[in-house]
Amino acid sequence: MSKSGYFVSFEGIDGSGKSTQARLLADHLRAMGRDVVLTREPGGSPGAEDIRKLVLEGDTDRWSPETELLLFTAARRDHLERTVNPALAAGQVVICDRFADSTRLYQGLARADLRGLVDQLHDLVIGQDPDLTVLIDMDPKIGLSRALARGDGEDRFESFGGDMQRRLRQGFLELAREFSERFVTIDGNRPVEDVFADMRDVVGARLP
Template sequence: MASGKFITFEGGEGSGKSTQAKLLADRLRAKGIDVVLTREPGGSPFAEQIRELLLSGNLAPHPPLAEALLFYAARADHMATTIRPALAAGRWVICDRFSDSTRVYQGGAGGLGADVLAELERLVVGAGQPHLTLILDLAPALGLARAEARRTGPGDVACAEADPYERRDLAFHERLRAGYLAIAGAEPARCAVVDAAEAADAIAARVWSLVESRLLAGRP
C-alpha cells in the first residue's frame, strides 16, 4: 500500500496551529482520506506523559540539552507508536508542532546549538521528515493576545494557566518567529509560510491550496 503523507503545523504561541490542523483534517476526511490528527509534545501514551511534565511549569532548573532530550524522547515514541505505523498503513498524519519547534524553542531562541539539534533529529526523525510543513507566521504580540483571550475568554476551555513558554518575554517570541522564517528559507521544498494574521477561513483556504498543489496534484 502507498505510504501516506506527513504534514506538520508550526508557528509561535496562538498562531492558529491547532485551529488549522483540525480544519485541514476535516477537509481531507471529507475527500475520503484517512487522517490521523496528532500533536507534540505528545501523540502517544508515553509522549503525553512527557508532555505533562514539560508543560507543567513545575520543572526544577535544568540545562537546555536535558530539555531537548525530553522532547526527543517523546518524539521517538510518537514516531514509533503513532506516526510511522499510520504512514505505513497509507494514512495521512497531521501533526500540531514537530521538530522545527524544538529547533526554534530549544535551539535558536533557547540557546542550544543547531548542530546538537540536527544530530538528535537525524537519530529520531531521520528520513521521516514531513512532506509539508506549514509555518503560521504572526506578530508575537498578536499570537500571545489570542492565546490569552482563549484562556480567559468565556467557554469551557477557559482558565488553563499560561504554559512556561507563553510566559517568556517578547524578545524570546521574536526569536521564535525569526527562527521559523529561517527554516522556511533554508528548506523551501518542505516548508511554506502562511500569513496567520488573516481570518481563520482565509488561512484555511491558503493551506488547502498548498496541500492541493504540493501533495494532491496528480491524485485521482
Template sequence: MEEGRFITLEGGEGTGKSTLARGLAEALAARGRAVVTTREPGGAPGADAIRALLVQGDVNKWSATEEALLFAAARLNHLTHTVRPALARGAIVISDRYYDSTRAYQVAAGGLAPSVLDQLNALIEAPAPHLTFILDLDPSSGLSRSRGAEAGEDRFEKKDRGFHARVREEFLAIAAREPKRCAILDASAAKDAVLAQALKTIEARLW
C-alpha cells in the same frame, strides 16, 4: 499500499495551529482521505507523560539542553506509536508541532547548539515532513490569543518577548532555507482564509 503523507504545523504561541489541524482533518476526511491528527510534545501515551514535564511548572524549570532531550524522547515515542504506523497504512498525519519547533525554541531562542538537535534527530531517525506550514504572526498578538485560551499559560508562554521574537525569526528562516518543504501562512488572516490557502497548497504540492 501507498505511503501516507506527513504534514506538520509550526509557529509561535497562539498562531492557530490546532484550529488549522482540525480544519484540515475535516476537509481532507470529507474528500475521502484517512487522516490522523496529533501533536508534539505528546501524541502517544509515553509522549503525553513527558509533555506534562515540559509544559508545566516554572519557566526556568529546564535548560534548553534538558528540554531538547525530553522532546527527543517524546518524539521517538510519538513516531513509534503514532506517526509511523499511520503513514504505513496510508494515512495523512497532521502534527501540531514537530522538530522545527525544537530548532526555533531550544536552538534559536534557547541557545542550544544546532548540532545537538541534528544528532538527536539522527539518533531517533526522525523523518522529514512532506509539507510544513509555518503560521506566521506577530508574537504580541499570538501571546494575547494564547493567554486568553481556556488551557491557560504554559512554561513557554511565560518566556519574555525577546525569546518569542527569536522563535518567530527562526521559523521564517527555516521556511527560507527549505522552500520546497515549507509554506508560510499569514496567521493574522481569518481562519477560513488560512484553511483555504493550506488546502490549496496541499493539492499543489502533494498530489
C-alpha cells in the same frame, strides 16, 4: 522507512492559529474521503503525552535547554514508533501540530545555542521530517496575547515573554528559507477562514 502515506506538520509561534488550521485540514480531508490521523507534539502517544506535562507546565527554569531537548526527543521517538510511522505505513495522511522544527528553534536557538546538538540527535534518533510543513506566520504580540488567554496551564514557554516570541518568529521564517523544499508560509494575521482557504489550496496541490 518505506511509506505510502503523507506527513504534514504545522508550525508557528504560540497563538498563531496552527492548531486550529491543523484541525480544519483534518476535517476537510476526512470529508473528501481521506484516512487522516490528527496528532500533536509533544504528545500524540501515551508515553509522549506524559512527557508533555513535564515540559509544558511549571516554572520557566524547571528544565535546562539541554534537558528539554532530551525530553522532547524522547517524546518524539515514542510518537513516531506508536503513532506516526504506523499510520504512514498504512497509507494515511498524518497531520501533526508541531514536529522537529519547533525543537530546532525552542531548544536549538531561542533558549540556547544548541542547534548543532538538536540536529545531531535528530539524525541519530528521529531520522525523518514531514513531507510538507505549513508555517502560519503571526505577529508575535497578537500571538502571545492569544496564547496567554487560553488559560490551559500549558503556558511555560509563553511565560518567557514577547522577546522570545519575536525571536521565534524570525527563526521560523529562517527555517522556511533553509528548508524551502518542504516549507510553505501562510499569513496568519487574517480571519481563520481566509487562512484556511490558502492553506487548503497549498496542501491540496501537494497531496499525492
